[in-house]
Amino acid sequence: MKKYLKMPWAVRLATLFAMIPALFLGGCGQQTECENSIDTAMGTVISQTVYVTGNSPTATNGKTDEKVTEVVLQKLNDLEQQELSWRLDSAEVAKINATAGKGPIQVSAAMAGWLKRCLQISEQTGGAFDVSIGKLSRLWDIDTWAAADDPQDYELPEREEIEQACALAGWKQMILEQRTNSTVVSIPAGMQLDLGAVGKGVALDEIRKILEEYPEVSGAVISVGGSILTYGNKPEGGTWQIAVTDPLEPSQSVGVLTLDGGYCVSTSGDYERYVEVDGVRYHHILDPRTGSPARSDVAGVTIVTKDGFLSDALSTACFVLGSEEGQKLLEKYDAEGLFIDHAGTITMTEGMQQYFHLSNSQK
Incomplete structure (x- = not known):
């Protein structure tokens, strides 16, 4: 059984971890070219820093003249348009939703794999994680409201x-x-799937596959919203360092995660997308068991694994479950996590202690 460390922060944090891609520490090395881009896809900000060996920042690999960052961005757009979106009729999720109550529909091998893993995590969490709550998500519609220019x-x-x-x-x-040769899925009338709780993690896994196709890519750090992939090595050596902001003071850093290449980091908290009504904050992470925004002892949670899908799914599940049950869940998946409660106390897995370091101002 893993051991857990509890540590109060000097600053009471209401939530945990907004990852700031702009604060990746370390610049482009002299022996490599660096591709940097900030774009939008899948309804979120995509920040990329990709290190390419040789004299050109364009990774061709005999296949394309596009920059790696452009290939990645195109893949994310394809994921949304062809597979993950419930809004676009062209996407598999939307097609599944359109057949609710009408019998089975054949799905791709990729979609079958994602749905199978979703069902496994739902079972492990007793329904605290559930991608079948699309109707509930649309009812609250907090994402749309929070993104409005004048809410x-x-x-x-x-x-x-x-x-x-x-x-x-x-x-x-x-x-x-x-x-025999396919997988089919059936959902009852009225049910609507929403894979938003795993979408960014799926994106990280797909990005890793792309980077592996380009031997000239020596390292990269890529953020899809609040989910981050580290890949390969920094040109100057050493670990990747990802700045962690104080969610109460977004311009300040409370510490860093130091990671080798090959890790995925996902965070869930109530500070990014929420509404306030009569002084009460209603955030976007819903508890399927109550139908309302999750109310556990956790203000924020971050997960570190080598599996993007798991990092994303587990961050949502652990936020809903709370620290005690969340820690038990992480043990089942051999994942590392860090929880912070509403009193500003951190509880982290033993393995997370080697990754997270408080800034001097917080010690």
Whole structure:
């Protein structure tokens, strides 16, 4: 069994970890070219720093004249448009939702794998993680409201509406069936899938596959929203250092994660997307068991693994479960995590202690 360290911060943090790609420490080395880009895809900001050996920042590998960063961005757009989006009719998730109550639909091997893993985590968490809550997510619609230029008139859902949306969800009702040459999925009438809780992690795994196709890419650090992939080596040597902001003072850093290449980091907290009604904050991370924003002892959680899908899914699940149950879940997946409660106390896995270092001002 893993041991856990509890450590109060000098500054009471209401939430945990906003990863700031702009504060990746270390610049482009003299022996390599560096591709930098900041774009948007999958409804979030994509920040890339890619180190390429040789005299040109363009990685051709005999296949394309595009920069690696352009190839990555195109892949993320394809993921949204062809597979993960519930909004776009062209995407697999939207097509599954359109067949709710109409019988099975064949899905790609990739989608089958993602859904199978989602069901496994739902079972492990007793339903605290559940991608079948699309109706509930749309009912609260906090993401859309928080992104609005002038969010004025948010109205909380009625309890009756929440109960109706919950009645249309339930991971046990999603049937994934392996047939001779294909996999099909069936969902009941009214159910809607939303893979937002794993989408950024899926993106990290797909980005890693792309980078592995380019031998001239010696290292990279790429952020998809709050989920980050480290890859390969820094030109000047040493570990990747990812700055961690104080969510109460976003312009300040509270510490860093020091990681080798090959790690994925995901964070979940209530400080990025939320609404406030009558002085109460309602964030975007919903508890499928209650139908409302999760209310555990956790203000924020960050996960470190070598699997992007898991890092993303586990950060959501652990936020909903709270620190005690979240720690038990991490043991099952051999993942490292760090929790912070509303009193500013950190609880981290033993393995996380080697990665996270407080800034001098917080010690």
